[in-house]
Amino acid sequence: MALLRILTLEQDEEALRKKSRPLEVVNQRTRTLLDDLYETMQEANGVGLAAPQVGVLRRVVVIDVGEGRIDLVNPEIIATDGEQEDREGCLSVPEECGIVKRPMTVTVKALDKNGKPFTLTGEGLLARALCHEIDHLDGVIYVDKASRMLTPEEMEELEEE
Numbered sequence: 012m013a014l015l016r017i018l019t020l021e022q023d024e025e026a027l028r029k030k031s032r033p034l035e036v037v038n039q040r041t042r043t044l045l046d047d048l049y050e051t052m053q054e055a056n057g058v059g060l061a062a063p064q065v066g067v068l069r070r071v072v073v074i075d076v077g078e079g080r081i082d083l084v085n086p087e088i089i090a091t092d093g094e095q096e097d098r099e100g101c102l103s104v105p106e107e108c109g110i111v112k113r114p115m116t117v118t119v120k121a122l123d124k125n126g127k128p129f130t131l132t133g134e135g136l137l138a139r140a141l142c143h144e145i146d147h148l149d150g151v152i153y154v155d156k157a158s159r160m161l162t163p164e165e166m167e168e169l170e171e172e
């Protein structure tokens with residue numbers, strides 16, 4: 012496994028704004044990418060990471076909101092329900108947080124690391140992470156959707172929590 016450099020909105024906006032392409036085959040290279048994404052995400056204390064955030068324009072995502080690792084290849088949101096408004100951050104936008112409205116429940120279909128189709132329904136933080144990471148695949152960053160960003164004072168309070 013390898014740690015990858017995470018692109019930032021400040022330095023790499025052009026790359027982060029590109030649309031990622033679906034994978035046609037899921038193979039050992041895909042599994043290595045998923046492992047590297049996961050390791051990189053964990054090292055950075057994130058709950059999700061999308062391949063374009065490390066400069067790979069492919070529709071590949073890893074998520075772990077504390078309930079175990081989820082690998083998603085070519086994920087698509089097929090259903091949403093309800094609404095939640097809460098804080099959101101991104102490894103590509105370090106030291107910032109914004110308030111973003113997301114669905115409360117999200118159902119996604121994707122391929123797993125062996126290329127097998129599955130569907131997954133997430134609520135709360137997992138639903139938020141699914142939306143956030145899938146947005147990355149289309150070059151969308153949460154700051155585009157935030158109703159407001161947290162102030163430096165609010166960020167300080169968060170760090171003390």
Ligand code: NI
Nearest residue numbers: 100101102103
């Ligand atoms: Ni992000």
